Amino acid sequence: MGKEKIRIGISRCLLGEKVRYDGGHKLDHYLTETLGRHVEWVPVCPEVEYGLPVPREPMQLVGDPEAPRLVTRDSGIDHTAGMQKWAGTRLELPEMEGLRGFIFKSKSPSSGLRGVKVFSSSGLPVGEGMGIFAAAFVKHFPLLPVEDDLSLHDPVLRKNFIERIFSLMPVTYE
Numbered sequence: 001m002g003k004e005k006i007r008i009g010i011s012r013c014l015l016g017e018k019v020r021y022d023g024g025h026k027l028d029h030y031l032t033e034t035l036g037r038h039v040e041w042v043p044v045c046p047e048v049e050y051g052l053p054v055p056r057e058p059m060q061l062v063g064d065p066e067a068p069r070l071v072t073r074d075s076g077i078d079h080t081a082g083m084q085k086w087a088g089t090r091l092e093l094p095e096m097e098g099l100r101g102f103i104f105k106s107k108s109p110s111s112g113l114r115g116v117k118v119f120s121s122s123g124l125p126v127g128e129g130m131g132i133f134a135a136a137f138v139k140h141f142p143l144l145p146v147e148d149d150l151s152l153h154d155p156v157l158r159k160n161f162i163e164r165i166f167s168l169m170p171v172t173y174e
């Protein structure tokens, strides 16, 4: 019997699934065709699993870049509390146990790991922050290697991430 593959979480749109707000995907060929041969993906789309449709109104981060809110771009509906509550439940699911890392979709107000644009309530850019689900994930699993698709196109960052996910002993959280 072959060795079991390590399990890596991933933003679902990176696998080519049409879950984005505009009905599209963000298939990443390196992830699906190369890294994907060596790992088992655990896909997560926070916005769809939280209950939003495809397509849907796009959202953006608003307010304090250190603690931004997740708000629909035109209608101004604030999904912050709902998304944080959903994330707390999702991160406790048995499927998330034993993950060895997570690859996030860059720039997303839900899934972006770093550098996501944050706007004032009048729509002016005020800084950069983390997507709501990515922030919840990193808080819940502080020791797990995490990266985003953009960073993994950098050979040095990619090598570093791959070494970490394959060398890491399973982490247990008491």
Ligand code: SF4
Pocket: 011, 012, 013, 014, 019, 020, 021, 044, 045, 046, 047, 048, 105, 108, 110, 111
């Ligand atoms: S970036 Fe995240 S929330 Fe947006 S479609 Fe991809 S997985 Fe879903």
